[in-house]
Each structure stands twice: as structure tokens, then as C-alpha cells.
Amino acid sequence: MTNEPVIKVKNLVKKFGSFVANDHLNFDVYKGEIFGFLGANGAGKTTAMRILCGLSTPTSGELNVAGFDVKRQSEEIKKHIGYMSQKFSLYEDLTIAENMMLYGGIYHMRHKDIKLRTEEMLKKLDFWEKRKTLISDLPLGWKQKLAFSVAVFHRPEIVFLDEPTGGVDPVTRRQFWELIYQTANEGITIFVTTHYMDEAEYCDRVSIMSEGKIVALDTPGNLKQNYQCDSINDVFIKIARPTEA
Amino acid sequence: MLQLNNISKSFNEVQALKDITFEVKKNELFGLIGPDGAGKTTLFRIITTLLLPNNGNAFVNGFDTVKDYKEIRKITGYMPGRFSLYQDLTVEENLKFYATVFGTNIKKNYHLIEDIYSHIEPFKKRLAGKLSGGMKQKLALSCALIHKPEILVLDEPTTGVDAVSRAEFWQMLKNLQHKGITIIVSTPYMDEAMLCDRVGLIQNGNIFTIDQPDNIVNSFEKQLWAVKADNNKFKLITDLRNHPNVESAFAFGENIHVSLHDNKQEIKTLEEYLSEQGNQKVVIKQTKAGIEDVFLHFSQQNSVTQ
Numbered sequence: 001m002t003n004e005p006v007i008k009v010k011n012l013v014k015k016f017g018s019f020v021a022n023d024h025l026n027f028d029v030y031k032g033e034i035f036g037f038l039g040a041n042g043a044g045k046t047t048a049m050r051i052l053c054g055l056s057t058p059t060s061g062e063l064n065v066a067g068f069d070v071k072r073q074s075e076e077i078k079k080h081i082g083y084m085s086q087k088f089s090l091y092e093d094l095t096i097a098e099n100m101m102l103y104g105g106i107y108h109m110r111h112k113d114i115k116l117r118t119e120e121m122l123k124k125l126d127f128w129e130k131r132k133t134l135i136s137d138l139p140l141g142w143k144q145k146l147a148f149s150v151a152v153f154h155r156p157e158i159v160f161l162d163e164p165t166g167g168v169d170p171v172t173r174r175q176f177w178e179l180i181y182q183t184a185n186e187g188i189t190i191f192v193t194t195h196y197m198d199e200a201e202y203c204d205r206v207s208i209m210s211e212g213k214i215v216a217l218d219t220p221g222n223l224k225q226n227y228q229c230d231s232i233n234d235v236f237i238k239i240a241r242p243t244e245a
Numbered sequence: 246m247l248q249l250n251n252i253s254k255s256f257n258e259v260q261a262l263k264d265i266t267f268e269v270k271k272n273e274l275f276g277l278i279g280p281d282g283a284g285k286t287t288l289f290r291i292i293t294t295l296l297l298p299n300n301g302n303a304f305v306n307g308f309d310t311v312k313d314y315k316e317i318r319k320i321t322g323y324m325p326g327r328f329s330l331y332q333d334l335t336v337e338e339n340l341k342f343y344a345t346v347f348g349t350n351i352k353k354n355y356h357l358i359e360d361i362y363s364h365i366e367p368f369k370k371r372l373a374g375k376l377s378g379g380m381k382q383k384l385a386l387s388c389a390l391i392h393k394p395e396i397l398v399l400d401e402p403t404t405g406v407d408a409v410s411r412a413e414f415w416q417m418l419k420n421l422q423h424k425g426i427t428i429i430v431s432t433p434y435m436d437e438a439m440l441c442d443r444v445g446l447i448q449n450g451n452i453f454t455i456d457q458p459d460n461i462v463n464s465f466e467k468q469l470w471a472v473k474a475d476n477n478k479f480k481l482i483t484d485l486r487n488h489p490n491v492e493s494a495f496a497f498g499e500n501i502h503v504s505l506h507d508n509k510q511e512i513k514t515l516e517e518y519l520s521e522q523g524n525q526k527v528v529i530k531q532t533k534a535g536i537e538d539v540f541l542h543f544s545q546q547n548s549v550t551q
Contacts, residue, residue, distance in 0.1 A: 040379075040407040040408075040409050040410065041378040041379050041405075041406060041407045042377040042378070043407075086405075140280075140281050140282050163405065166404060166405055166433075167280060167281040167401075167433045168280060169279075169280030169281070169283075169433075169448070169544065170435065170537050170540050171541060171544050171545070172280075174495055174496055174541075177496060178479065178482070181477070181478065181479035182479065185477075185479065195405065195406065195408065195411075196434075197408055201498040202478060202496060220499065231498060232498075233408055233436075236408050236409065237409055237412060240407070240408075
């Protein structure tokens, strides 16, 4: 992790009619950092994440992602980030290698680079022998790891992970986090949401949103100290009141 | 209340359930804990008469799930994993619909759902499809309860739900249990196991342990150590796994839980080794196993023998 910001957010406001989904958010995320983006359901996480990915425009505020202005250069941003959601991951009726070919092509990678990168990534995962297997024939844990590999296939500067480990077994969940660590060590910034509070402890820094605002942002260690809690779960329950009654 | 005898179910070559036998007592809060693909939903669909087993039989309050399915449906409340209420009906219309289907009305059983429904009642004119995740969950539970079931079957009610709402949801389940309802609930969250009277741990179609959560944790024989350092966790975990005496090393929150091949070897040697490798402020303490430790060690053994 470095001190060089790759995401800069100043006074982000997003309104839907009279409803304020993001209420003056301010934060920076640094290159190579694992940044945990936590909050109760409906706190405004997805809204903010969609804006950062260039999929939605802010009502007001200044945002810079990977060196590009969110309002004016959203197409550039899309080229420089990766995204993985819990629901959609890979094409079930294509093989592992074909999925990588497809995503590499979408990001305008050269044929030769796609081949090299496919080999590099699949050998690292010990999947090289299985490259001609259809995605539909793989267990869920493998699919999750591959979906992550596809999201960082074009070497984005930042990868956004939206609840990447929901429902995954405890062993795979940990293997998945080891992949995240490796990727962060390579200098790719990780922006991740999760409902598993033990995973929040694996992040370099954690922000907690409540009712559209960021109510806490610090290292897991400092958060626990400041709120005098033994775990991030306790910190979360203390400060992340849900919006609904 | 619920009796399962040698239940097996296959989908083509995939054996989703392998010879499952257990029972749930009246008024028990029973948890089925396991990851996606373990077989939880298949089992619940057999219990709720929506799927036929290949082998074995199952009884709900003495009724056979195959022969007496009509009787079982009257006394069972089922909340499937996927939100399956009518998105284009309002909150109130959904509730009314389910009450009417079971030949009752909202007023008659309002006392059962009051705790839960009161949270969403201010939004009763809103379309169900427009509710937030936590509110959908409360409406689905209200609809599953409105015909006053004797047994409630909840398939991953807390998946994708935040930690605060999860804690509230479990409080609601405890209240329902006090009203005499038997509850069988599945979850991928290991921490929720401790809130059940008894739990079954399930993976790859096998239930490998059924007991009170305390007993499961206490019967775990391995000595566990919690290791912490001030630097990058990935480095710490890699260094640990490279040490010959380390049997397993898994991340647990801020610590790494480690089990050793030989516990007689001084723990100080491990500490010195980690410091030599460049880890800063290494702290190693004895720690007690949790449900997730048990699960991790079982799945490790399982994958070795497969």
C-alpha cells in the first residue's frame, strides 16, 4: 500500500427525488490498499459504488477514479477498473479459457497478451489443466475464484468487489481472501463490500456507512480501540443503525 | 416434530443428499449450517413436500411428506431462500393473499406477526418489489406465519442481510420459539450456529455432526493458537504454512488460527521463527475453537480423504 490516492471523493451527494442516498461523502483510497466499504442494507453503499464505477452520475461533488473525472470521463474509468458482483460472474456455457478470451477481448487486449495472461493466471490458480472445462461443471468456490481472476484479467488499477464471498464455504472464503492479498501486493487496489464482519478485519482500512453518511473510517485496529469493542462486528452493531424502523 | 430417515436425493449424477437421518423435537430451534451447494435447500424442499426423495422417508408431526402432503402444508410455514412474494402487490395485499389461501384472516393471527409486521406496517401500501432487503425479509416471515404454522422452515433468511438486521432477526426467531413454534433454519453464517438449540453441520450432502453448539465446540480436540503480528497478514500466513510444525493456518478476524503437528514443541520456537522471518510484534496465545474452526478442520479432512 502507498500514499498515492487512486480514488478521491469530495462532497459526493446523490439524490433520488427528495431522498438523499449519499450525503456529502469524503474519502480517499490509496494504491494497493484493501478498502472495506461497510454499511447496513439501504445505507447507500451500492449507490456510491455505482457512481465510482461510472455507472451512475452524482448529483454533486468532485470524484476522481484512476486519474479520471467521474462526471466527464466515465468511459475511461470503465477501462481502468474491474468489477465483480456476487450474482453475475461468468458465462456457464463457455469454458474457463473462453471466458478469459471474451473478457480480454472486451477490454481490447491483444490476442497474444490474452494468451499469455490466461496461462499466467490459470497456472497461479492451479487451474491450467482444467482450462477446457465448462464453467457450469465447476463447483461454486472455483467459480468465485475465476470470477475474481476475470475481473483483474486486464490488470485494472482498481477492482470493485460487491459481496464476493456471500454463501461461500469457510475454506474457499479464506482462499479467496488470500487471492485478494496477492492481488493487492501486485499494486491493484481492492474496494470491497461484505456482510462478514470477520472479513472487515482483513482490510487495511474500513469505512462504515449509515443513512447515506460515512460514520466511521479508520484501520480495523483503531476502530476497535476508539469504540472500545473486541471486534468489528461489535463496532458495526454500535454505530451502523439501519435506516428502517 | 420432524423425523427424517435415510433421505437421499440425486439430480442426474449429482448426489445432493446422502442418507440423511435426524430428528427435530417439538419447539426446538434447529439450525442447518453449511455453505452454498451443501444440500440445505434440497432437504428443505423435501421437508415442505415440494420435492420427492429418491430414498428414505420423512415425517412432519407424524404426517408422511409423500402421502400426507396436504396435511403438512397446512401446518408448515416456509420461507424460501429467494424472495418469492408478489412484487406487484402491496405489502398488505401479499399478507392478505397468504392469509386467504390458508382460509384465515390477518386479524385472527395478528398476535403472531405483530412484533415483525409492525416494523413494515407504516409501508403497507408500498409494492413488495419496492421494499429494501430487510423489509422484504420481514414481510416474507409475516406471510409464512399468518396461517399459524406449527413448524417454520426458513431457508437462509439472513443471507445478504447486514449484521444489525441479522441480530434483530434472530431475536424475532427466539420470540416465535417462545410462542411454541418449532423452527428449522439454514444459514451459511457460522456465528449464527451458537444461537440455535441444536445444529447440524452439512457439506456435500452429508451431515457430519449434529449436537448442541456448545458440545460441538467442546468436543474439538485440537489445541488452537491465535497468532497476530503488526504487518501484512498474507506474509504472516505464508510464513506460518512454511513452518514444518504447522498443521493448518487460517485467518480469523485479526488473528490467524494455527494448529500444530506436535504440541510438545515449545511455542516459543514458532514465535522466534516468525520474528526471524521479519514479522513484527508477534503475539501467540492459546485460543478456544469456534464452530467455524470445527467446520474448517472437518472440510480439510474431508477433502483429503476424497
